[in-house]
Amino acid sequence: MKKTNVKDNGFEGILFLGNGTKDKVVIVMSGSNGGMKLTKQAAEFYHKNGVPALALALFATKGTQPFLDRVPVEYVEYAIRWLKEQGYNRIGIDGMSKGSEIALVAASMFSDISCVIVRVPSYFVSEGLAGKGKNKAPSGTSCWSYHGKELAYAPYKMRKFNILKMLIKEKELHIIMFNKDKDIIPESIIAIDKIKAPILILSSKQDSVWPSYESGIYIEKKLEETSFPYEHKHVAYEHMSHALVTKLPILYKLGFRSERENAKACAIDRDSMKKELLDWINRVWK
Secondary structure, X not given: OOEEEEOOOOOOEXXXXXXXXXXXXXXXXXXXXXXXXXXXXXXXXXXHOOOOEEEEOOOOOOOOOOOEOOEEOHHHHHHHHHHHHOOOOEEEEEEEOHHHHHHHHHHHHOOOEEEEEXXXXXXXXXXXXXXXXXXXXEEEEEOEEEOOEEOOOEOOOOXXXXXXXXXXXXXXOOOHHHHOOOOOOHHHEOOHHHOOOOEEEEEEOOOOOOOHHHHHXXXXXXXXXXXXXXXXXXXXEXXXXXXXXXXXXXXXXXXXXXXXXXXXXXXXXXXXXHHHHHHHHHHHOO
């Protein structure tokens, strides 16, 4: 597999070269899982379909901080700069879950981003998370920072998360009650109207992690109200879980009830999503 590891340019990532052309490249980021496993998987999907993709590390790797806490938006900025130096002409971004926050933030700040894809998104910045296992809890700080300054955020109302108790009670990763009904201050809402790119929004009606479907509706409505001049589309899946990944790890199948009980329907949704992703990259992104 043709790929390049990057560690000394202000960010950590792996560039998958796709078909070798430098017309387009997609920066890919995953969510609160951290590390690179899902990020690499998403980048490999694009690579195998001929599209160059940079798997960008956000936290929980050797070259990044351990927790989802004040992650620098500069990671995206430096990645854009480096990709341009490599000769890539157009740069897109694809963020899933927490990665959707930084994807939208970055696209609103950096005009070099000319294509945006957000999977199970949030339209506002949330509080960060720190600690591991049963000690994982709200950090008291923002998820993201820029030039050393925290971005305004909506805090969690619950200050302790008993995820194991929720797993036993709901028989799935059911933490949506932690993520609903936050006090969303205006400053925490991402300035999506400043984005200068077509936006594809992918959400799930079965999302048990956070209200991505409602966020998708909000983003779509906001774009329409502001007469957003670029193409935008919201696709809400009926069966897939929060895991809007192209290849479902077995742990996620066990962790989400909808994936277990509606496996065939989820597989159909997943195949449909793959087509949406490639259509957006190849046809809409011009």
